[in-house]
Amino acid sequence: TSAPVTESKTGMSFPSVLKDSQRLLGIGLRKKAILGLKNIDVYAFGVYADDADIKKLLSEKYATLSTEELKERKELKEDLMESDISMTVRLQIVYGRLSIRSVRNAFEESVGSRLRKFGGSDNKELLERFTSQFKDDYKIPRGSIIDLSRDQGYVLRTTIDGKEVGSIQSKLLCRSIFDLYIGDEPFDQKAKEDVQQNLAFILQK
Ligand code: DAO
Ligand code: DAO
Ligand code: DAO
Numbered sequence: 001t002s003a004p005v006t007e008s009k010t011g012m013s014f015p016s017v018l019k020d021s022q023r024l025l026g027i028g029l030r031k032k033a034i035l036g037l038k039n040i041d042v043y044a045f046g047v048y049a050d051d052a053d054i055k056k057l058l059s060e061k062y063a064t065l066s067t068e069e070l071k072e073r074k075e076l077k078e079d080l081m082e083s084d085i086s087m088t089v090r091l092q093i094v095y096g097r098l099s100i101r102s103v104r105n106a107f108e109e110s111v112g113s114r115l116r117k118f119g120g121s122d123n124k125e126l127l128e129r130f131t132s133q134f135k136d137d138y139k140i141p142r143g144s145i146i147d148l149s150r151d152q153g154y155v156l157r158t159t160i161d162g163k164e165v166g167s168i169q170s171k172l173l174c175r176s177i178f179d180l181y182i183g184d185e186p187f188d189q190k191a192k193e194d195v196q197q198n199l200a201f202i203l204q205k
Contacts, residue, residue, distance in 0.1 A: 002016045003016065004016060005024060005027055005046070007027050007028070007029060007044040009029060009041065010029065010041055010044045010092075010094045012044035012092040012094065014027055014044075014046035014090060014092075018048045018088055018090065018147075019086075019088070021050050021051070021052060021086070022048035022049060022050050022051075022086060022087070022088055023048060023049065023050070023051045023198075023202075024046050024047070024048055025047050025048065025049055025194065025195040025198040025199060026046070026047050026190075026191040026192065026193075026194030026195035026197075026198065027044065027045065027046045027047075027191060027194070028044070028045055028181070028186075028187060028188030028190060028191025028192075028194075029041055029043075029044055029045075029094075029187070029188050029191075030042045030043050030044075030045060030091070030187045030188070031187070032106065040095050041094045041095060042093075042094060042095045042098070042106075043091045043092055043093050043094050043095070043146075044091075044092045044094060045089055045090060045091050045092070045181060045187075045188075045191070046089070046090045047087070047088075047089055047181055047182060047191065047195050048087060048088040048089070048090065049085055049086065049087045049088075049199075050085060050086040050087070051202045053083075053084075053085040053086055054080075054085055054199065054202050054203065055202065055203070055205075057079075057083040057084070057085060058076070058079055058080070058083065058085075058203060059203050061079070062076060062203050063203055063204060065203075067197065067200040067201075067204070070196070070199070070200045070203065071196050071200070076199075077182075080199075081174075081175050081178065084152055084153065084154070085150075086149070086150065086151060086152065087149070087150045087178065088147055088148065088149040088150070089147075089148045089177065089178065089181055090145060090146070090147050090148075091145070091146040091147075091148070092143065092144070092145055093140050093141065093142055093143060093144040093145075093146070094142060095142070096141055096142035098140055100134060100135075100136050100138060103134065103140070104131050104134070107127075107130075107131065108127065108131070110180055111127065111130070111173075111176050111177065111180070112127055114175075114176035114177075114179045114180065114183070115127060115172060115173070115176050117176075117179075118172055118175055118176060118179070119172045119176075123172070126168075126170060126172065126173060129168055130156075130168060130173060133158060133165050133166035133168075134165070138160065138165075140160065144160060144161055145160070145161055145162070146158065146159070146160050147159045148177055150174045150177075150178070151167075153169060154169060154170065154171040154174050155167050155168070155169045156168050156169075156170065156173050156174050156177060181195075182195050182196075
């Protein structure tokens with residue numbers, strides 16, 4: 001295995017392999033404008049996927065295409081989301097003063113807009129099911145590690161510092177979460193491009 005990768009602005013470090021088989025495809029930074037004025041760095045993140053799953057489920061269809069062709073294939077994105085490939089987004093908290101209330105508000109905005117985009121209007125219940133996993137007394141100080149994993153069967157599993165806090169089976173929720181990082185309007189464009197590049201690399205090997 002290779003060395004960990006460090007996000008340069010925050011110094012947060014990400015292992016190159018997670019859970020024995022998921023490989024790091026890209027890292028980035030989630031920022032947020034507060035009071036419309038100043039940007040705070042909220043967390044650094046790393047996107048992981050199981051490369052054996054990717055090869056098994058996607059390479060037959062895509063192996064012969066060039067990297068540029070792959071990036072233009074909208075279908076590949078669909079197939080990646082539809083196939084049962086194990087993936088994880090790891091978040092490492094940078095901003096040390098996050099309250100649970102501001103976390104809830106932020107993902108009602110970010111995850112909520114994706115649930116509406118992919119699922120239509122009536123997703124309040126799903127969003128509430130997700131946010132109710134996070135109890136008011138949880139602390140997420142700087143350096144906390146939150147893993148959002150998509151396991152077999154479209155189960156979204158959340159762990160905080162290695163402790164499982166809940167899991168929800170929902171394809172729509174999985175898709176909405178991953179869309180934040182590798183969808184059409186990602187938090188960090190460079191991270192998404194790295195993920196694409198590395199996916200192409202795995203498919204062509
Ligand atoms: O304290 O007003 C403030 C700024 C808080 C910004 C909150 C952004 C939260 C983003 C979601 C974090 C998920 C772990
Ligand atoms: O960055 O806007 C965003 C959304 C991130 C979704 C991640 C949710 C993680 C929840 C952890 C809560 C801990 C109390
Ligand atoms: O549906 O918007 C969404 C989220 C899924 C994003 C998947 C991105 C896959 C990137 C394609 C890789 C090309 C080599």
